Amino acid sequence: MDSLSNGDSAAVAAAETVAATAVSIMPQSRIRLADSLKLENQLLKLPFEHFKKSIRANRRIAEKEIGAVIDSVIDAAQQDMSKEEAVDHLTSLVSRLQGLKRKLEEGSRTENLQAQRCRARLEHLEAAQTENVSEWNSTREKRFLVDYMLRMSYYDTAAKLAESSNIQDLVDIDVFQEAKKIIDALQNTEVAPALAWCAENKSRLKKSKSKLEFQLRLQEFIELVRADNNLQAITYAQKYLAPWGATHMKELQRVMATLAFKSNTECAAYKVFFEPKQWDYLVEQFKQEFCRLYGMTLEPLLNIYLQAGLSALKTPFCYEEDCTKEDPLSQEGFRKLASPLPFSKQHHSKLVCYITKELMDTENPPLVLPNGYVYSTKALEEMARKNNGKVTCPRTGLVCKYSELVKAFIS
Incomplete structure (x- = not known):
């Protein structure tokens, strides 16, 4: 143990x-x-x-x-x-x-x-x-999709994808369904399931200095005030809110003032306690605490990896008119997704062969065709070997002898 x-x-x-x-x-x-x-x-x-x-x-x-x-x-x-x-x-x-x-x-x-x-x-x-990395990556992508669907509340679709892909043990559908019950209750203005969850995980929430239980208790007190049950609200505050006084006195003083201002107050400082968006705030706070408790990221994994990939590809050149069509950021949809992300921190340009997709460097230097297009030595040597010393530009169709190529130097 x-x-x-x-x-x-x-x-x-x-x-x-x-x-x-x-x-x-x-x-x-x-x-x-x-x-x-x-x-x-x-x-x-x-x-x-x-x-x-x-x-x-x-x-x-x-x-x-x-x-x-x-x-x-x-x-x-x-x-x-x-x-x-x-x-x-x-x-x-x-x-x-x-x-x-x-x-x-x-x-x-x-x-x-x-x-x-x-x-x-x-x-x-x-x-x-x-060796079968592509199959492993495919499984991983499906995991990310299921994780995204669960966080977006598409539970049935996530379950069907997990079942059809046979990855039930690699995803956490039951965990998110547990959270769904509490989220549904909060959206229906019920705090009991959330409070029960807090009690079940009390020691770990206390260790992380969570305020979720305190916020739930405040909301339950506000609902008593909204229903004009002032005596019951005072009794409730003495039993459940008073123990929080040492650490949250200012919040307690503000919320206790609602006994005098009532739910129909026009005072902005106290009117906010009775607004429906308070329940939305509790839902979001529960989601964050739930993720922290189980070591999950607050953002869906799909978002994190997509943002990381787009940021790695994003350079000022991506937004120029002559940006190559092979660059994902040449597409308007990807540009919109990448707009709030930082540019890639690459201090030096890299040349990648159009044919082999391999890096062109001193070990595999670039060669220039008569039409100005550049490809790697490795790719053009292989092409010349198979075509009696001739190479064909894959983008323009130009045919020339390998001896006509000129070596380019990377500075």
Whole structure:
């Protein structure tokens, strides 16, 4: 049990171990893929956190029930019971223990499910070392799409994509469905499910200095004031809001003033407490706390990778009229997506061969055709070898001898 207390570091270490192993055995052309595995902390952490949660829940149930049974046996031993009373008492204890057994069996199934998911995700990351990288990337892209759909509340579509792609163990549909119940309740102006979630995760939320429970309590107080239940609101504040006074006195003073201003006030400082957008704020705050609790990114993974890719490609040249059509940012749609992103921080230009898509450098220098187009030596040598010393420009169709090509020098 002690080894499970360092969940965050264990999940990160596992991801980095897989990435380091991949780097050590993979060729240079695939090192970038190995580096990207270091970003997969969320993939491993979430089922691992659920695994720990299941273990803690089963342990609490066992300790509570066994402790109660032992206390009951001790009390019974100190009483002068008849034979029939003793039999009835023992029968009730047996029934209680049988109930505990059923609960532990159910808990064990949950633990096995989470362990299976951890294993499946480790195997998925290790599969990046295999030769079929395109298939692995395809699975990864589907994971990102499912993650995006779940965050955008397209639960049915996400479930169908996960099922059709056989990646149920690599995505977290059940986790997001748990969050959906709380989000739906908040959108229906109900705080009870969210408060129950806060109570269930109280120690971890306290460690992260979360204000979610406090905000939920404030909203529940405001609803009592809105309904003109002032006495009940005061009682509620004494019981649930007063303990927060040491750290949130200013917020408490402002919200308590609503007892005097009422829900129909025109004073902007207090009118805001009664506006419907307060519930939208609670929904967003819950989403953020939910993501932090399970080590998930606040933004969908699809957005993060898309923004990173667009930023890496974005240069001032992309917005010029003569930008090559092969540049994704030559398209208006990509330009709009990239407009708020920073430019790529590349201090030196790179020449990439149109034919092989490989970098042209001193090892593979560029050659200039008579029509001015430039291609790599490697590509043109291969073309000349197959065509009796002649090369053909793939963009204009010009045919010339390899001896007519001129070497270009990169300064």
